[in-house]
Amino acid sequence: MNKKNLWLSGPYLVWIVGFILLPLVTIFYYGFTTAQGGFTFANIINAVTDSANLKAIGLTVLLAALATAICLLLGYPLALCLSRIGLKWQKAVIFLFILPMWMNFMLQMVAINVILEDNGIINTILTALGLEKVHIANTFGAILIGMVYDYFPFMLLPLYNTVSRLDGDLINASKDLGAGPLRTFFKITFPLSLPGLVSGATMVFIPAISDFAIAEMLGGGKIMLVGNIVEMSFTKGQYYQGSGLAILLMAFVIISSLITGEDGENEGGAMLP
């Protein structure tokens, strides 16, 4: 590189060092030291042995997996339908589903709460119909709904990109060779959608597993995910425990994106959050 122009990279260096390397080093420093400054694995071991942490890990993985599965089950049929209608309609529907992403996150959460509350919209309707009220607000279910709502576009976009680029003549060729609609789906459409499915799943699972904000806003502080424990540890000044858990979470994210990364690369989905 031309030495004279080296200073151009200055701002990026400051950025990389200040906002990426420094925090990482800090986390790793706290994660592997004792309060006295000695090296230890205790923080990491504690992160996976403490019963409260274990429960949170289980809950987090379950939530993230459920949110991913629901987004997938909603998104795949939608993407398949979209690819069969006129291009104008496709764009319009995609736009509608992306629209909420442009809304402030806090507003989204408040709105969902208004819908789910014990005296919220759903329950008002149920009462009006003479049905029993449901208690969703501040439960596992509320967080799940929030996650699905928030992350659905990340599932839909890679799916839509993959499915809409499928050559219609591949489907025709399958039928031409004697396969009915069902076999055509399982032998052609589904295998060729896999890259999109994997990308979409990664794009939902990874932010879901490291989430703490949705859980805090919709769980009413009653449900602790790994992200919430990390956040709490830091606000309470327990840097060593918090860092241990954060490193664990990071490992989880990196591993899951490595597993799916190979297939998902083409769809731009293997990005870390």
Added chain:
Amino acid sequence: MEKEKLIELVGVSKSYDGENVLKNLDLYIRDNEFITLLGPSGCGKTTTLRIIGGFVTPDTGRVIFEGKDITALPPNKRQLNTVFQKYALFPHMNVFENIAFGLRIQGVSEQEIKRRVSEMLEMVGLSGFEKRAVTQMSGGQQQRIAIARALVNKPRVLLLDEPLGALDFKMRQDMQYELKNIHKQAGITFIYVTHDQEEALTLSDTIAVMNQGIIQQIGTPEDIYNEPKNAFVADFIGDSNIIDGVMLHDYLVNIRGVDFPCVDAGFRREEPVDVVIRPEDVILTTPEKGQLQGVVTSLTFKGVHYEMDVEACGYEWLVHSTKMEPVGSHVGICVDPENIQIMHKPRSVDEEAAGVDE
């Protein structure tokens, strides 16, 4: 003598977004013939093929196969296979699995599948490529896999949509030869789509020339070349001189003020007509011996023959000849009566498309 009709299209119409792509099309296809749908881009060839294949439902009209109406039958129930314009090979399967696809669906035994796939690969000259990814094959190889994938099912009819479109000149010629062979060997009906008139003339038993959703003329390559029914067909099949003329009476036409004896009759007296003369039928002689006198304005060597433009009577005549005349030389033009084709002039654009010949 006439073989039975295998497939018949009866009054088939199709429109997209209010645009009539096929207009009341009638066509029948005989058993074992190699028929080509020939026409310019956008004239409805692919649409016709897709209707026969079952991928497109016509708005009106019927598709008959061996006397049975199959208009509503889905493609997977039809006894025909297609070689798609861009091959449509399954990218997630290797060569073997692509070709075996149809047999797997039919539930053929694994042993039998192995045997028939290798037989096919041998026929298309790709033995040993079983495990290759189709995405790693060249255009010509992919095309042969597509043909093998269709033929392995022993269809009654093979539909081919511009299968040689993506190949270079040499490869096209080789594949044309191979296709002709395969057609002979397999003994089945080929319905072939192309916009390349030379390809159509080389390969086909029958050619259906299409324009704007209408079949202009159907016949053997010789018929279509020698006796084009209208100016469109004449112009589309090979080069042609299409000149305004006036029919004086039976067997005599006036071209630009000069009377030419011809072999056509049955026109009105003084009827304006299109006169079609193939460039190889224009004979150049000395000015004194010619029916017309002209000047050579350009000369190109084309390998087998010379191509010349001759300016005569305000018309630029295209001439093919093995003897060359240098640019600027004065020549005479002669045309034998049997090489002059007289055609009615279309009265409107629609009629031109329809190729109405009274």
